[in-house]
Amino acid sequence: xxxxxxAERAANYLEAHGDAHARTRAAALVGRGEAAAVAEALxxxxxxxxxxxxxLGICDDLRLRAGSRVREWAExxxxxxxxxxxxxxxxxxxxxxxxxxxxxxxxxxxxxxRPEGLExxxxxxxxxxSPDRVRSGSWCAIAAHAHYFANxxxxxxxxxxxxxxRELGRAFLTRHFDAVRTARVLVCCDAHGLPGxxxxxxxLVLGLVSEQAPDGSxxxxxxxxxxxxxxxxxxGLVGLLRMGA
Numbered sequence: 001x002x003x004x005x006x007a008e009r010a011a012n013y014l015e016a017h018g019d020a021h022a023r024t025r026a027a028a029l030v031g032r033g034e035a036a037a038v039a040e041a042l043x044x045x046x047x048x049x050x051x052x053x054x055x056l057g058i059c060d061d062l063r064l065r066a067g068s069r070v071r072e073w074a075e076x077x078x079x080x081x082x083x084x085x086x087x088x089x090x091x092x093x094x095x096x097x098x099x100x101x102x103x104x105x106x107x108x109x110x111x112x113x114r115p116e117g118l119e120x121x122x123x124x125x126x127x128x129x130s131p132d133r134v135r136s137g138s139w140c141a142i143a144a145h146a147h148y149f150a151n152x153x154x155x156x157x158x159x160x161x162x163x164x165x166r167e168l169g170r171a172f173l174t175r176h177f178d179a180v181r182t183a184r185v186l187v188c189c190d191a192h193g194l195p196g197x198x199x200x201x202x203x204l205v206l207g208l209v210s211e212q213a214p215d216g217s218x219x220x221x222x223x224x225x226x227x228x229x230x231x232x233x234x235x236g237l238v239g240l241l242r243m244g245a
Contacts, residue, residue, distance in 0.1 A: 003244025006209045009216030010237040017217070018230045028062055029237055035062040039069040046076040049087045049099055053077070056106040061187070061238045065110045074112035077103055085120030093128065094140070100124055101144025105188060108151040122154035129160060134167040137176055139224045142168055143185045150189035158195075165194030172199055172207070179207030180218050180232055181225070183239030192243065205243050208236060 007030065014026035024041065027033030039059055044051035052073050059070055082089040086100040104121035107113040125148055133141045146164040149157040168185055171177040183204055186192060192201040212218060218236040221227040227235060 003205050003209060003240045006212050006216075007237055007240040007244065009212065010218070010233050010240065011216075013216035013233055014230065014237070018234075022230050022234060025058065025062075025234060026237060029241060035059070035064045036067070038062060039064055039067065042069070044073060046073075047080070049077060049080045049103055052080075053099065053103040053106060056110075057102070060106055060109060061234075066112075070110055071112050074107055074110050077107060078112075078114060078117055081117055081120070085122075085124035087121075097125060097128060097133075098140045098144045101146075101148040102188070105144075105147030105151045108148070109190065113152075118152045119154070122148060122152055122156065125149075126154065126156040126160075129156060131163050134163050137167070137171060139171075139177060139181055139185075142171070143188060143225065146185055146194060147188040150191060150194070161194055162196040165197035165199075168194060169197035169199040172204070178219070179204055179211050180236045180239060181221060183208060183243055184225075184235050187235075187238055187242050201243055205240070208240050208243065212236065 011026045011030045014022050018026065021041065024033060024038050028035045028038050042055045042058065044055040046052065055073050056070065056077070059065065064070065081087055086096045087103055088096050088099045091099070100121050104118060108118055125145060129145070134145065142164050145160050146168070149160045168177070168182060172179070172182040182199070186194070193199060216233070217229050218232040220229050221232050
């Protein structure tokens with residue numbers, strides 16, 4: 001089966017089994033609907049960095065990285081950045097690192113990021129960086145560090161991305177990460193690969209196709225970054241569209 005056929009099956013599953021929001025997102029991803037309509041339907045709490053990150057992430061999947069709604073959320077997110085450069089100052093360090101890497105990586109892909117804010121986020125991540133953070137096999141750690149350092153300039157980028165790439169490739173080859181979780185990291189990085197990763201785009205696309213269920217869905221993610229079947233299938237659909245292109 002081709003990746004385009006697998007993407008169509010995933011979109012059809014979401015049309016049949018997703019809620020109204022999932023159906024609208026899937027339709028926009030495959031060109032049956034408007035990305036702007038998805039953004040207009042989102043209403044994140046402007047005082048919650050996690051909700052703002054989710055809204056920006058949905059728009060990023062749709063390549064909707066500019067516009068009044070994205071600007072509004074980016075400005076709100078910038079206002080929540082802590083003095084140490086990170087976000088979510090009341091949370092444990094591991095959660096702060098995840099939120100900071102994911103949110104700063106998203107902001108870096110918009111025209112509304114401020115260089116000083118991005119640099120402060122990178123300094124926060126770099127201060128707490130150790131290869132052990134990704135050698136542990138943590139999906140959240142690999143995703144967050146790869147997301148930021150692939151999209152924002154920083155002196156630590158080369159070292160961090162080499163480690164993230166190596167551990168992402170290892171996790172996929174050993175199937176510690178399935179194809180959907182692996183593709184989600186690369187989608188965040190806006191790339192088909194990472195330095196040091198023994199992972200080809202063709203192998204990943206083959207994994208996305210072969211791991212798809214007969215009804216077009218993908219299994220729920222357990223543990224870190226958990227997704228239900230609909231959420232996992234949305235991620236699988238984005239992965240097929242980006243990696244299969």
